[in-house]
Amino acid sequence: xxxxxxxxxxxxxxxxxxxxxxxxxxxxxxxxxxxxxxxxxxxxxxxxxxxxxxxxxxxxxxxxxxxxxxxxxxxxxxxxxxxxxxxxxxxxxxxxxxxxxxxxxxxxxxxxxxxxxxxxxxxxxxxxxxxxxxxxxxxxxxxxxxxxxxxxxxxxxxxxxxxxxxxxxxxxxxxxxxxxxxxxxxxxxxxxxxxxxxxxxxxxxxxxxxxxxxxxxxxxxxxxxxxxxxxxxxxxxxxxxxxxxxxxxxxxxxxxxxxxxxxxxxxxxxxxxxxxxxxxxxxxxxxxxxxxxxxxxx
Amino acid sequence: xxxxxxxxxxxxxxxxxxxxxxxxxxxxxxxxxxxxxxxxxxxxxxxxxxxxxxxxxxxxxxxxxxxxxxxxxxxxxxxxxxxxxxxxxxxxxxxxxxxxxxxxxxxxxxxxxxxxxxxxxxxxxxxxxxxxxxxxxxxxxxxxxxxxxxxxxxxxxxxxxxxxxxxxxxxxxxxxxxxxxxxxxxxxxxxxxxxxxxxxxxxxxxxxxxxxxxxx
Numbered sequence: 038x039x040x041x042x043x044x045x046x047x048x049x050x051x052x053x054x055x056x057x058x059x060x061x062x063x064x065x066x067x068x069x070x071x072x073x074x075x076x077x078x079x080x081x082x083x084x085x086x087x088x089x090x091x092x093x094x095x096x097x098x099x100x101x102x103x104x105x106x107x108x109x110x111x112x113x114x115x116x117x118x119x120x121x122x123x124x125x126x127x128x129x130x131x132x133x134x135x136x137x138x139x140x141x142x143x144x145x146x147x148x149x150x151x152x153x154x155x156x157x158x159x160x161x162x163x164x165x166x167x168x169x170x171x172x173x174x175x176x177x178x179x180x181x182x183x184x185x186x187x188x189x190x191x192x193x194x195x196x197x198x199x200x201x202x203x204x205x206x207x208x209x210x211x212x213x214x215x216x217x218x219x220x221x222x223x224x225x226x227x228x229x230x231x232x233x234x235x236x237x238x239x240x241x242x243x244x245x246x247x248x249x250x251x252x253x254x255x256x257x258x259x260x261x262x263x264x265x266x267x268x269x270x271x272x273x274x275x276x277x278x279x280x281x282x283x284x285x286x287x288x289x290x291x292x293x294x295x296x297x298x299x300x301x302x303x304x305x306x307x308x309x310x311x312x313x314x315x316x317x318x319x320x321x322x323x324x325x326x327x328x329x330x331x332x333x334x335x
Numbered sequence: 336x337x338x339x340x341x342x343x344x345x346x347x348x349x350x351x352x353x354x355x356x357x358x359x360x361x362x363x364x365x366x367x368x369x370x371x372x373x374x375x376x377x378x379x380x381x382x383x384x385x386x387x388x389x390x391x392x393x394x395x396x397x398x399x400x401x402x403x404x405x406x407x408x409x410x411x412x413x414x415x416x417x418x419x420x421x422x423x424x425x426x427x428x429x430x431x432x433x434x435x436x437x438x439x440x441x442x443x444x445x446x447x448x449x450x451x452x453x454x455x456x457x458x459x460x461x462x463x464x465x466x467x468x469x470x471x472x473x474x475x476x477x478x479x480x481x482x483x484x485x486x487x488x489x490x491x492x493x494x495x496x497x498x499x500x501x502x503x504x505x506x507x508x509x510x511x512x513x514x515x516x517x518x519x520x521x522x523x524x525x526x527x528x529x530x531x532x533x534x535x536x537x538x539x540x541x542x543x544x545x546x547x548x549x550x551x
Contacts, residue, residue, distance in 0.1 A: 147512040170515035214500065215508035228348075232418055233500035239407075243498065246410035248418070 074130040074309040087293040092132045099125045100144030100158035106261030107318040108164050117141050121162040123313030124181055131300040150174045153285050161285035166217050177283030178297035180329050184255040185276030186218045192271045197251055199275040200225040208250035211240035218254040221278055255280050260321040294334035338516045339524040349506030350528045356491045361484055363427035368434025373464055375439050393432035398493050401425045406497045418498030426494055430487045437479040441472035474547045481540035485533050503528045
């Protein structure tokens with residue numbers, strides 16, 4: 038009878054764990070952004086559209102980054118938080134889907150198109166720059182934010198004042214393999230002076246130890262690193278590209294795209310866009326951006 | 336598959352960078368590995384300890400960890416250098432442990448009478464090793480050394496992830512994530528790039544093996 042006794046103990050333990058988890062689910066998680074946007078009630082959509090399918094299912098699968106401070110960072114509570122996540126919540130709310138019914142999947146830069154094409158997510162909100170090459174495989178709603186490439190240097194560095202000063206200073210520049218900024222910066226530095234890693238934290242480490250003189254990527258990502266450096270790094274503050282962040286959806290889903298654009302416009306009008314910024318990236322960059330005009334859907 | 340033709344110059348650039356890494360690391364690890372094998376059979380206990388310690392550490396540590404230690408550990412203690420040479424150094428240290436063991440197996444395959452005869456005619460240990468034992472040993476280790484070098488060529492992809500950039504691995508990542516090409520086409524190109532390195536390496540080794548073979 039030893040086995041069945043053990044089984045009973047296991048069952049009780051499992052029940053306790055389940056109860057504890059259920060309790061945890063009800064209380065608001067620390068670090069989550071306030072009340073979030075108001076969830077629409079009893080919404081109906083034209084039959085056969087993506088909105089109709091999602092609203093009926095009562096859940097939406099969102100691809101975001103899990104390692105991007107201020108935009109999509111998975112915290113100790115297991116839930117991603119950041120501006121991208123808040124944007125996803127705004128769209129979810131317009132579909133009548135509450136925040137806790139959004140299922141997040143990690144979509145790192147290299148696999149965002151695949152995640153959409155293979156129908157593993159309904160949309161991707163992951164610091165996703167809109168460009169023509171990507172438009173061949175997915176469609177974009179938005180943009181919901183315009184980031185720009187900038188440089189991060191040590192606080193006491195005065196020789197690097199912008200991308201044009203890099204060559205004169207013979208500066209080594211670090212970025213992430215395969216990122217858009219890593220391609221853009223090649224106009225300003227020689228291949229030999231370009232250092233590429235898989236994540237920005239390694240670039241920050243290389244900057245700290247003097248292996249590189251500057252780190253380059255979108256300003257918002259750098260702001261997160263500046264904040265984490267406790268005064269060791271600073272931003273040069275000269276954006277030299279425009280990176281419109283869009284929401285990736287399956288190619289050709291025009292109705293879903295138009296729905297998202299309307300949802301973003303409404304959010305900008307009723308203040309939930311600003312609230313989303315203030316509760317996340319606003320901690321480092323207090324100036325709330327204005328919602329950029331939407332691109333035409335195709 | 337169109338990506339391979341469209342981005343051919345980028346692939347060539349990546350191929351050449353990988354080739355540079357491999358050539359330097361292959362020369363470095365063959366020289367260092369042979370030296371270490373000499374240490375491991377040397378009559379001096381401290382040298383033997385260095386040899387076996389080196390092999391124990393680098394053969395049992397994942398390559399990514401070795402590269403991490405070199406690329407991030409050295410700057411931490413004030414040694415700054417290019418990531419290219421950090422990468423080549425790490426790959427060389429790692430591969431030399433395998434080269435050492437392959438060469439040592441070859442040394443052990445040489446009949447003991449050879450070394451005894453060499454000592455009997457008054458050659459020193461270094462002379463015995465370099466003039467009598469190693470020339471015979473290296474013949475028998477061509478096939479295992481070939482495997483080690485081919486594995487090293489493939490391992491060089493990990494070097495690309497440690498700040499070097501511009502090699503085949505980085506080209507693959509750049510094309511898939513920054514420029515949005517489909518992964519299968521891009522990686523087929525990367526695969527072809529590595530095959531252009533590894534298959535001729537195998538053919539060359541087979542030729543060396545035939546040429547150095549002894550009629551037994």
